[in-house]
Amino acid sequence: MSALEDLGLHERMLLTFEVEQFLYREASLLDERRLDDWLTLCTDDIHYWMPIRRTTTAKEIDNEFTKPGGMAYFDDDKKTLGMRVQRLKVGRAWAEDPPSRTRHVVTNVRILGIDGNDLSVASNFMLYRTRLNSEEDSWIGRREDVLRRDNGALKLARRHIYLDQTVILAQNMSNLF
């Protein structure tokens, strides 16, 4: 695959469209609770990571997020993601039974770079969750994904999730972002 800057506008538009459609489809699988299908979109070496964000002074803003290998809210490989998915199917996954109703809104999709078969993609998201009669949570943030072309189709090889909240204003994060 060529480098991003080598592509013409038309090729970039086609590629962006493909990436957007992938992200929308993936989001809809999460919202439709088709988590097994969602998992098949992940590469076997996926890294799914949400660091901890802190309120720092402007001077120390470089220390806003924890670093890879340290403490995080999510630091999953395919096996751990599989446990999260499997968990919902074995009964008595209380945080999701009755199931939450979620809606992923994905916007501001940009391809940041191309490296061989890997596309580096940034997007913004809002995840709205409501459950039981009146409980509501919402998270807004940015994702930095790596989408890998595998036999022609895109797969999710990396997802780094940067929430805008510091203290998580929810009783749990039993859902995927």
Next chain:
Amino acid sequence: MAATMIARERPQWFDPATGVLDRRIFADAEIYRQELTHIFARAWNFMCHESQLPESGAFFMNYIGEDQVIVVRDRSGKINVLLNSCPHRGNTVCRAEQGRTNSFLCSYHGWNYDLDGRLVAIPGQEAFYRNDVDKNVWGLGRAAQVASYRGFVFATLDPAAPPLEDYLGWVGKLGIDMLAAQGELEVVDGIQKNRLQCNWKLAVDNLYDWYHVKISHGTAIRVGFIGEEGMAPLSQMVILGEYGHGIGGPGVTEAQLHELETRMQNGSAGEPQWYDQFAMRRLDPRLRRELGPVGSRSLGHPNIFPNLWVALTNQVCLRIPRGPFETELWWFTLLPKGMPAEQRREAIYMANHVFGPAGLLEQDDGENWSHSTRGAKGAHSRTLPLNYAMGRGHDRVSHDPSGQNCIETVVNEHAQRWTYQAWQEWMQADSWQELAANHSLPPAGVV
């Protein structure tokens, strides 16, 4: 006179003789206000670990009840706990959760405080105040006492509180020793924080609760994340300490420790057991000496009263009240310095995946506690008592020659009862002096 009589009424919310609890304590603004003065302002509250303040100017923000405090190392190396409230208008002087600074400058009028809380500069001191303000008087408020036990920094707002080590007693110290005896610890960067819609006490009493594990967290067992036997109603040990400290959870026998040791020496021949993961670290003779003959057999959860849970995952969790119906959970992860890289990776993996809001166990807890809190609000439901009676009258405190007394039994609610009994004594006492004189000593005989 009337006020004195009201104060002396001594409401009975909990009856230790029956294990029956008045659930209104989970949903009452007046009781909550009293907890802030009678419990949080008096107790030694966990602030942070010394490793979080490696040099002068390093600070970490925490709470004592609802008083926000800055824990900061000053130029002399001393740790100060300062109220984050400017004495001029009450504004905060620090707004970051953690970091480094040279001073605390109020964003409102520029009063500036040194790292030890002294007021060092007032804009317009001469021109506007005409030098008629005494900077020695108007420093930041501060905790009455600050002290560390093995690197764990605590503070109290009450000058009459006993010294930290007397407060902790052998049980509180043992709880911290279970982590600290592994060697010099340091906090792994990143404190997980999330907010629940529950009363703080429900989060606290759950840490002793080995009854809920298979029900609430059954999925973590069924997907193979944790072993069933380790979570089953296996042999339990409960250790109770003065002022409400306690340790409750699984325990192993000397024979089991010996069996594990033999198995390890033989190159892991023999069947793995549920206790392997946590009992492994109790094979070190130095560590066993430090924890004592009973303490080194306990694989339970300590709570430093009121709200610091010491977890087996090399973590501590603060349950911080944010109003009668809201609680923040703050998870700190502490690992021995120089831990081999592979072990460190595994420890961080466990810390990231067991607890915290996305933890494979903890994500199922929050709703139980928020709905229990809600269950204390209804006009009728709040009048109905709660049952904390499991095992009451059926167990006996065994006396160890070392002085490390404990209850060895099955799954039980001894430590929860002890927590509410102590909580009630704190609430009934009008001062530290009264609490020190009247609090219950850990029980002997049948419990």
